[in-house]
Amino acid sequence: MTVHDPETLIRHITQQIALLNEHLITARPQQAARILGRVLDIEEGILGGLTALMATGSRFAQDRAIAGDLPPEVCLALGRAANELHDIGLDLDEHAEDLHRFSQAPAVATVPPVASALVARRHR
Template identity: 75%
Template sequence: MTVHDPEALAHQTVQQIALLNEHLSVAPPQQVARILGQVLDPETGVLAALTTLVATGSRFAQDRASAGLLPPEVWLALGRAANELHDVALDLDDHAEDIQRIARPKQTATVPPVPSALVARRHR
């Protein structure tokens, strides 16, 4: 695919993500899990691609900040955002198997799943 207008490509990408979000909100759980697995894939997923895009933006901002065209805070903020996205991707990758398990066809379970309290703990 040849891109003649990268700004249009950015706009189309946002629209496609919004459309995917609409589908996720009504899709069956197995399909949602399969899609999330693709989106969160640490090598080829949307989150990985977005992290790379923000890191590229950070390098752009670093060059412009070095030339005095942007405040250094812009470069630092983009770099911090890329690092945070990377950390989030690593955190989510720890749970990839849990998401994949939902995506598999249901098997007869010997023990029914037990609901858990939704307590958020951050692991790093």
Template identity: 50%
Template sequence: MHHPTNSVPLADEITRQLGQLTEHLAQLPPDEATFVIARILDPDDGVLGGITGLMIAGSRFARTQAEQGLLPAEVWLALGRAANELNDIGLDLDEHRATLHHTTTAAKPPTPAPLVVRRHR
């Protein structure tokens, strides 16, 4: 069986960089954090789309291995379910990407959300 020599270090490096992104995101000012989140959620070029693609590829691999009796079918089914759920999450979040993008490009100051607006009597 062929093992690409750079795949495991690449996966480790991506994991390390995701940790760095998480740390940076927690420290960014709100406008920059909103932009980064919108970028992460981009279905074509974002992190969530990339991870979903990885899970789809993993599921396809596991299916082939399960058909050959090299992996239990449960592994393939679990990876397929994870890929489907990530895809569904991406679809649910995609409708909010425009709002996040609009927030980052809006010239006017933000308006408080109705939950935090106080009534004056």
């Protein structure tokens, strides 16, 4: 699909992300792990793409701030968003192997797993 109008492209991407979210909601656990693994991929995933988009936006805003067209705070906010998304991506990348391993595990109907400490604390 080639879209030359950025507004149409934004609407299309937003619709596709909403559709992907619906798939994630209804996916089997292994499929959900595969979806998340692909979304969070730093190099080729949505999170990496959004991070790059924010960095590009920051450079645009910096140029416009230098020219006096935008306040410098716009550039700083976009740069901060890019940096924070990058940091989040690095944090999540630590768990990529866990998601991959889980996505490859055969689905077995056995004894339900014991709740982790994280889940147990939530119910207290």
